[in-house]
Amino acid sequence: LRSQRALDGGEHRRAHGRERYRIAGRTPIALDTCYAARVQEPVTLTPIGTLHTPFHDRVSAPRQPYVARDVEGTIELTPGRGFEDALSDLEGWDYVWVIFLFHLNEGWRPKVLPPRSGGKKRGVFATRSPYRPNPIGLSVVRLESIEGLTLHIRGVDMLDGSPVLDIKPYVPVADAITDAKTGWLTPDPKPDFTVDWALSALESLSWLQERGVDLKTPVEAALSLGPQPHAYRRIKPDGDAFVLAVKDWRARFRVDGRLVTVLGVTSGYREKQLAEGQAPAVHCDYVARPR
Numbered sequence: 001l002r003s004q005r006a007l008d009g010g011e012h013r014r015a016h017g018r019e020r021y022r023i024a025g026r027t028p029i030a031l032d033t034c035y036a037a038r039v040q041e042p043v044t045l046t047p048i049g050t051l052h053t054p055f056h057d058r059v060s061a062p063r064q065p066y067v068a069r070d071v072e073g074t075i076e077l078t079p080g081r082g083f084e085d086a087l088s089d090l091e092g093w094d095y096v097w098v099i100f101l102f103h104l105n106e107g108w109r110p111k112v113l114p115p116r117s118g119g120k121k122r123g124v125f126a127t128r129s130p131y132r133p134n135p136i137g138l139s140v141v142r143l144e145s146i147e148g149l150t151l152h153i154r155g156v157d158m159l160d161g162s163p164v165l166d167i168k169p170y171v172p173v174a175d176a177i178t179d180a181k182t183g184w185l186t187p188d189p190k191p192d193f194t195v196d197w198a199l200s201a202l203e204s205l206s207w208l209q210e211r212g213v214d215l216k217t218p219v220e221a222a223l224s225l226g227p228q229p230h231a232y233r234r235i236k237p238d239g240d241a242f243v244l245a246v247k248d249w250r251a252r253f254r255v256d257g258r259l260v261t262v263l264g265v266t267s268g269y270r271e272k273q274l275a276e277g278q279a280p281a282v283h284c285d286y287v288a289r290p291r
């Protein structure tokens with residue numbers, strides 16, 4: 001393989017910005033095949049910062065940002081890399097795109113079973129599943145404020161500790177395509193229910209919060225969408241009320257029109273497990289606490 005320049009006495013040709021080569025006696029060709037081979041090589045990216053959110057595991061994280069529209073978080077950018085200047089002028093935008101890594105995921109699946117697919121597996125590229133060939137996530141969040149290298153954001157659906165790869169402004173005229181088709185996906189439910197808490201439920205929340213268990217955020221995010229059982233919400237009837245399962249806790253609630261009232265919080269472990277100490281300590285202590 002010899003350069004075209006060497007073969008034809010110094011004439012140097014390019015096609016669409018790529019140097020043209022040829023094998024002696026044959027028509028010159030562009031380096032498309034060489035380029036195609038190069039793009040298969042691994043790409044190294046360095047995170048620009050870290051997300052801090054209330055969600056420490058995949059079970060508790062919302063499926064989409066709008067489900068957690070009031071959940072606050074921060075992005076801490078890495079110091080010493082000139083990001084102070086990179087943040088210039090960003091405070092004028094209401095929303096930003098956050099590109100991040102699904103850092104707890106291992107491997108990927110060509111077909112996945114999303115919660116709202118009606119029991120049918122879908123091609124991963126037709127879903128928002130985190131099990132992707134490259135575990136990259138994309139969320140739009142509200143930018144509340146910027147303090148130094150810290151971005152205060154709202155509407156987070158990412159896990160705590162997620163590495164951030166990039167931040168871009170959300171541009172409505174370019175990013176919002178309201179008449180776009182959504183393939184197999186049915187319209188999302190809208191968070192138009194008001195969630196209230198009975199006094200006893202608030203006392204339970206406070207007790208749990210002091211021990212590092214935040215139930216208020218996920219419960220309100222789920223019930224603001226309504227009391228109907230849904231792929232995003234594990235809800236079952238319970239006499240004249242309903243019970244929502246949030247990880248290993250249960251929230252009992254009633255519905256009056258568009259008002260959802262949480263009546264109480266209980267452990268999801270069985271009485272025998274709690275009595276024999278087979279449940280986590282916080283559950284055993286919760287059941288045994290003075291009331």
